[in-house]
Amino acid sequence: xxxxxxxxxxxxxxxxxxxxxxxxxxxxxxxxxxxxxxxxxxxxxxxxxxxxxxxxxxxxxxxxxxxxxxxxxxxxxxxxxxxxx
Amino acid sequence: xxxxxxxxxxxxxxxxxxxxxxxxxxxxxxxxxxxxxxxxxxxxxxxxxxxxxxxxxxxxxxxxxxxxxxxxxxxxxxxxxxxxxxxxxxxxxxxxxxxxxxxxxxxxxxxxxxxxxxxxxxxxxxxxxxxxxxxxxxxxxxxxxxxxxxxxxxxxxxxxxxxxxxxxxxxxxxxxxxxxxxxxxxxxx
Numbered sequence: 045x046x047x048x049x050x051x052x053x054x055x056x057x058x059x060x061x062x063x064x065x066x067x068x069x070x071x072x073x074x075x076x077x078x079x080x081x082x083x084x085x086x087x088x089x090x091x092x093x094x095x096x097x098x099x100x101x102x103x104x105x106x107x108x109x110x111x112x113x114x115x116x117x118x119x120x121x122x123x124x125x126x127x128x129x
Numbered sequence: 130x131x132x133x134x135x136x137x138x139x140x141x142x143x144x145x146x147x148x149x150x151x152x153x154x155x156x157x158x159x160x161x162x163x164x165x166x167x168x169x170x171x172x173x174x175x176x177x178x179x180x181x182x183x184x185x186x187x188x189x190x191x192x193x194x195x196x197x198x199x200x201x202x203x204x205x206x207x208x209x210x211x212x213x214x215x216x217x218x219x220x221x222x223x224x225x226x227x228x229x230x231x232x233x234x235x236x237x238x239x240x241x242x243x244x245x246x247x248x249x250x251x252x253x254x255x256x257x258x259x260x261x262x263x264x265x266x267x268x269x270x271x272x273x274x275x276x277x278x279x280x281x282x283x284x285x286x287x288x289x290x291x292x293x294x295x296x297x298x299x300x301x302x303x304x305x306x307x308x309x310x311x312x313x314x315x316x317x318x
Contacts, residue, residue: 096242
């Protein structure tokens with residue numbers, strides 16, 4: 045394992061976790077993480093971090109119901125037909 | 130126009146949260162969301178079905194906001210200036226993606242799981258605005274880098290570096306929060 049490999053993999057770690065790398069680059073980062081004892085924990089740490097953010101995202105506030113109604117009536121005036129449910 | 134119900138309206142909550150962060154006040158946010166959906170509806174023919182309606186709505190929302198700001202010029206200049214100053218550099222060689230103290234304490238990052246949602250959301254709100262916006266759009270709203278670049282009007286390289294540093298900063302805040310709340314016990318040795 046060269047130091048350059050590690051630096052490269054760590055610099056692209058979030059891109060990897062966010063699914064932003066193409067298949068070849070993602071495979072290179074994944075391979076490095078799997079075989080490098082020094083880098084693997086970073087993947088775990090950042091993975092746990094992002095899991096917590098994604099969980100918290102579900103607890104975000106919703107729009108006030110009155111706003112939803114106002115927009116529905118505004119759009120009805122513009123010609124949008126009510127949803128068939 | 131059934132597609133507007135299916136593709137645009139489900140994002141009302143997300144657009145409201147985005148507007149709230151932009152404007153800083155619930156009343157202004159509501160006006161902004163109304164205007165956003167009105168414009169989106171009128172321009173719906175220009176939208177390509179099945180593409181990402183969420184980032185399209187965010188972009189409209191931000192444009193409406195910036196145009197209003199330009200009109201009353203209260204905060205626009207300072208916001209823009211701050212955005213340019215904070216982070217135009219890419220990720221530097223040797224920069225690491227984590228807050229070292231927390232990483233050394235808990236390399237598996239298990240303490241993140243013990244922090245309540247409100248603690249996490251509050252820590253995100255406390256980030257400097259440029260970092261906060263990137264983190265919110267990526268980690269809370271699930272936008273791709275290219276979409277974030279469009280919505281915020283910045284290059285993709287800047288999105289990457291703001292996420293890289295914003296997340297590290299957030300880890301620091303969460304670690305401090307966890308320490309203060311007793312989730313993390315630091316032994317002074």
